[in-house]
Amino acid sequence: MSTTSPQRITLIGLGTIGMSMAALHLARENTIVDVFDTRPDFEKYLIETLPTFLGRLHVHTSLESACASATIVQEQGPEKVTFKQSLWKQVESITPSSAHLWTSTSGIAASIQQSEMRDKTRLLVVHPFNPPHIMPLLEIVPSPETSPERVEFAREYFSMAGSKHRPVVIQKEIPGFVGNRLAFALLREACYLVQEDVVNAKDLDTILLASLGPRWAGNGVFESYQQGGGEGGIQAFLEKLGSTMQLVWDDLGKVNVLGGKETEWKDKVISQVNETYKPLTKNQILEKEARLKELVEVQTKRYTQGAEL
Amino acid sequence: MSTTSPQRITLIGLGTIGMSMAALHLARENTIVDVFDTRPDFEKYLIETLPTFLGRLHVHTSLESACASATIVQEQGPEKVTFKQSLWKQVESITPSSAHLWTSTSGIAASIQQSEMRDKTRLLVVHPFNPPHIMPLLEIVPSPETSPERVEFAREYFSMAGSKHRPVVIQKEIPGFVGNRLAFALLREACYLVQEDVVNAKDLDTILLASLGPRWAGNGVFESYQQGGGEGGIQAFLEKLGSTMQLVWDDLGKVNVLGGKETEWKDKVISQVNETYKPLTKNQILEKEARLKELVEVQTKRYTQGAEL
Numbered sequence: 001m002s003t004t005s006p007q008r009i010t011l012i013g014l015g016t017i018g019m020s021m022a023a024l025h026l027a028r029e030n031t032i033v034d035v036f037d038t039r040p041d042f043e044k045y046l047i048e049t050l051p052t053f054l055g056r057l058h059v060h061t062s063l064e065s066a067c068a069s070a071t072i073v074q075e076q077g078p079e080k081v082t083f084k085q086s087l088w089k090q091v092e093s094i095t096p097s098s099a100h101l102w103t104s105t106s107g108i109a110a111s112i113q114q115s116e117m118r119d120k121t122r123l124l125v126v127h128p129f130n131p132p133h134i135m136p137l138l139e140i141v142p143s144p145e146t147s148p149e150r151v152e153f154a155r156e157y158f159s160m161a162g163s164k165h166r167p168v169v170i171q172k173e174i175p176g177f178v179g180n181r182l183a184f185a186l187l188r189e190a191c192y193l194v195q196e197d198v199v200n201a202k203d204l205d206t207i208l209l210a211s212l213g214p215r216w217a218g219n220g221v222f223e224s225y226q227q228g229g230g231e232g233g234i235q236a237f238l239e240k241l242g243s244t245m246q247l248v249w250d251d252l253g254k255v256n257v258l259g260g261k262e263t264e265w266k267d268k269v270i271s272q273v274n275e276t277y278k279p280l281t282k283n284q285i286l287e288k289e290a291r292l293k294e295l296v297e298v299q300t301k302r303y304t305q306g307a308e309l
Numbered sequence: 310m311s312t313t314s315p316q317r318i319t320l321i322g323l324g325t326i327g328m329s330m331a332a333l334h335l336a337r338e339n340t341i342v343d344v345f346d347t348r349p350d351f352e353k354y355l356i357e358t359l360p361t362f363l364g365r366l367h368v369h370t371s372l373e374s375a376c377a378s379a380t381i382v383q384e385q386g387p388e389k390v391t392f393k394q395s396l397w398k399q400v401e402s403i404t405p406s407s408a409h410l411w412t413s414t415s416g417i418a419a420s421i422q423q424s425e426m427r428d429k430t431r432l433l434v435v436h437p438f439n440p441p442h443i444m445p446l447l448e449i450v451p452s453p454e455t456s457p458e459r460v461e462f463a464r465e466y467f468s469m470a471g472s473k474h475r476p477v478v479i480q481k482e483i484p485g486f487v488g489n490r491l492a493f494a495l496l497r498e499a500c501y502l503v504q505e506d507v508v509n510a511k512d513l514d515t516i517l518l519a520s521l522g523p524r525w526a527g528n529g530v531f532e533s534y535q536q537g538g539g540e541g542g543i544q545a546f547l548e549k550l551g552s553t554m555q556l557v558w559d560d561l562g563k564v565n566v567l568g569g570k571e572t573e574w575k576d577k578v579i580s581q582v583n584e585t586y587k588p589l590t591k592n593q594i595l596e597k598e599a600r601l602k603e604l605v606e607v608q609t610k611r612y613t614q615g616a617e618l
Contacts, residue, residue, distance in 0.1 A: 107553040129520040130537060137519035166519040172507045176557040179520045183530075184557045185498040186491050186521075190530050193490065198481045205529020210446035210475040211438040211488045212495075213529075214604040216522035218597065220514020221492075221499050222578070226586045227597075228439060234582045238566055238575065244416040246567045248485040248493045257547060258555045266547065269531070273543045277535045287612045288527065288536075294607050295523040301603075303596045 003156040006030040010070040010095075012063070012087070013077035014042045017104050019049060020132040021074060026053040028160075034058045036066035067095045072157075074126065076104040084108055088123060089116040100150055102126040106180065109173040111143035120145035126154055126167075127177055134292050136166040139177045164296075192253020194272060195265035201272035217295055312465040315339040319379040319404075321372070321396070322386035323351050326413050328358060329441040330383060335362040337469075343367045345375035376404045381466075383435065385413040393417055397432060398425040409459055411435040415489065418482040420452035429454035435463055435476075436486055443601050445475040448486045473605075501562020503581060504574035510581035526604055 009025045011018050014037040025031050033056060035046065043059045050057060060066035067073055073091055077083060084103065091101065101123045103113055114120045125141035138158050142151045151169060158167040170177055176184060190208075194201050215224055222234060229237030238245070256262035280288070318334045320327050323346040334340050342365060344355065352368045359366060369375035376382055382400055386392060393412065400410065410432045412422055423429045434450035447467050451460045460478060467476040479486055485493060499517075503510050524533055531543060538546030547554070565571035589597070 107550075129524075135520055135523070137516060139516070166515060168508070168512050168516050168519075170508060172505065174502075174505075174507050175560055176553060178502060178508055178513065178516050180553070181498055181502065181557050181561070182495050182517065183521055184554050185561055186495045187530055187534070187554075188558055188561075189490055189494040193483075193487060196481065196483075198483050199477070199479060199487055201531045203477045204487065205531050206475060207446060207448070207477050207487050208491065208525050208529050209608060210477070211444055212492055213522065213525035213527070214444070214601055214608070215438075216517050217526035217604050218522070218601045220517050220522075221496055222510045222514050222582045223586050225496070226582050227589070231588070233579075233586070235579045238579070241416075242566045244485060244489070245493050245496075246565060248490050249497055249565060251484055252490070252494055252497075256555060256558060257551045270542075270544045270547070273531045273535050277532050277542070279540070280536070290612045291607060291610070292523055292527045294610075295526050295604060298600060298603050298607065299518060299523070301600070303599045 003153060003160060005071075006032075007071045007157075008032045008034065008069050010034045010036065010066050010073040012036050012066070012073065012075040012091075014039070014046060015076060016130075017076040017128060017132055019046070020128070021076065021104065022046070022050060022053075022057070023133060024165075026050065026056060032056050032058065034060055034066045034070065036060045036063050063090065064094050067091055067099075070095050070099045072100045072102065074102040074104065079105060079107055081108055081112060084113040085116050088113055092117050092119065092122075100153055102154065104128060107176070109143065110141065110146060111173055114143060114145065121147040122150060124151060124154060125177070126158075127179075129179055131289065131292070134289060134296060136164055136296060137179060138165050138167040139170055139179060140167050141170040141173060141177055143173060188255060189253055191265050191269050192255045194269050195253070195255060201269060202276040205276075217299065312462060312469060314380075315341075316380045316466075317341045317343065317378050319343045319345065319375050319382040321345050321375070321382065321384040321400075323348070323355060324385060325439075326385040326437060326441055328355075329437070330385065330413070331355070331359060331362075331366070332442060333474075335359065335365060341365050341367065343369055343375045343379065345369045345372050372399065373403050376400055376408075379404055379408045381409045381411065383411040383413065388414060388416055390417055390421060393422040394425050397422055401426050401428065401431075409462055411463065413437060416485070418452065419450065419455060420482055423452060423454065430456040431459060433460060433463060434486070435467075436488075438488055440598065440601070443598060443605060445473055445605060446488060447474050447476040448479055448488060449476050450479040450482060450486055452482060497564060498562055500574050500578050501564045503578050504562070504564060510578060511585040514585075526608065 009031060011022055011033060014035055022033055022035060025033050046059065073095055075087060077087065103125050104127060105125055106127055110123045110125050114123045124146045127139040127141065129135040129137040140151060140154050155167045155169055158165045190204055193199055193204060225237045226234045255265045318340060320331055320342060323344055331342055331344060334342050355368065382404055384396060412434055413436060414434055415436055419432045419434050423432045433455045436448040436450065438444040438446040449460060449463050464476045464478055467474045499513050502508055502513060534546045535543045564574045
């Protein structure tokens with residue numbers, strides 16, 4: 001079945017990610033969305049949040065009825081290995097064999113989740129980035145058993161005309177996939193610099209906002225250094241900055257989030273962050289989201305070349 | 310002398326950073342800028358680039374005359390230890406003793422540069438971020454000997470009303486300061502992921518642009534995880550994501566830029582980056598700069614709260 005055909009999507013788990021995925025799928029006119037969650041109040045919440053889609057949105061109290069007619073089943077339940085393994089075993093037995101099976105997990109690879117499935121070619125990760133209704137990224141991460149056709153179907157589905165998403169296929173399963181690995185690499189050094197009193201948490205955030213944030217919102221990291229190297233590109237950059245870079249790499253902080261002495265940074269970071277960032281009001285959250293949306297929109301904007309400078 | 314008093318700034322070295330600093334200082338109405346460079350064509354280039362400021366911009370062919378009346382001397386010469394050490398020794402002997410001495414270095418700490426100076430309280434790092442005419446960040450990095458008054462003078466000078474810069478004082482000298490340490494931590498993992506064929510260089514850049522770039526252009530890294538943890542803030546986030554985070558931290562790539570086998574990623578990264586990013590035309594560069602400028606402007610924008618969503 002083509003990605004442009006009408007789809008019937010079952011969503012399992014209606015938290016933040018699930019609600020966002022419901023809105024995303026329903027925004028396409030030829031979809032029907034079946035939702036299933038075990039929380040007692042989810043139907044009320046859903047109807048309040050997505051009232052304009054009633055008629056194409058069906059609420060189920062049994063997993064069987066939710067999955068019975070699916071062309072796609074997408075799961076965003078608890079991040080527990082045993083939950084996901086037994087869920088997929090059950091879903092496989094109650095879903096048409098052609099249906100695509102997607103998990104929104106941020107941490108449990110498809111190859112682990114599929115262990116109790118008979119047909120391991122159907123499951124893959126579709127990992128959104130927070131907040132999913134604004135962030136364009138979707139990391140599509142197949143297991144070694146996932147069929148290439150199913151990978152391509154997911155990529156195409158999220159690339160369709162009018163989609164604001166930018167799906168990227170990750171070629172190998174790896175903890176944290178790619179986005180979170182890059183984020184956690186930077187976070188580790190950020191925690192180390194606060195621990196060592198090089199800067200406090202607030203100043204570190206100011207530094208990121210005033211330099212790398214806008215840089216990487218405008219250019220990728222490789223693209224930036226390709227430009228930074230002038231005519232010689234990234235090769236010239238690596239030659240010129242190589243010794244400083246190696247000095248920094250050898251010296252990067254090795255703080256840990258689990259363990260003994262190496263976790264002593266945590267109290268300092270947590271108290272500085274709590275001191276700096278108080279809970280946001282509803283209006284402040286909306287303002288933050290409007291800003292983020294605008295930052296993403298700037299990325300796709302066409303400029304009258306050279307007009308402004 | 311107060312930061313709001315008229316200043317006479319000597320700029321030593323007129324490359325990209327120096328030109329940008331000249332424009333920055335001249336944009337203040339009560340400044341005179343003396344420039345010195347040993348390149349034969351620099352005067353012609355300067356007069357073509359900054360013609361509107363002639364009258365307040367003086368070109369010197371001797372370091373002595375360039376420094377004779379300075380209230381601030383700012384250096385952006387070659388990144389060579391011996392050059393900087395002997396320059397400051399000389400500058401110290403030809404400059405009024407009240408003058409502030411700033412270096413734009415990205416890698417050589419003030420405590421190393423000042424080794425041949427008699428008065429080590431005068432020198433500090435003022436490190437801009439590329440491209441300096443758009444990026445708000447200035448890292449102010451004193452040596453342990455720099456006087457607090459001189460640190461505060463520099464911070465105030467770049468914080469003045471109308472300044473688009475955001476100076477941050479780094480409390481301890483450390484290789485790469487803060488901005489480049491964070492960038493290099495992420496770059497190292499990016500190179501590793503390309504080496505391991507998890508993604509290619511182009512897809513890695515797409516991932517960064519579609520997620521972390523806009524996130525960190527809108528929020529700092531600590532602020533993001535404070536929000537990401539919901540009511541429990543960053544503490545709840547660290548508890549919830551701690552095991553995935555530790556798994557990633559234990560698994561981060563240890564590629565090196567100098568050395569033997571550990572540099573094998575370089576050919577792959579360089580060739581993929583060269584394949585993806587061809588040299589930019591003048592118009593494309595201007596378009597990129599317009600985008601970057603707009604991303605920075607979005608950061609300071611006030612929204613009609615909640616109006617858009």
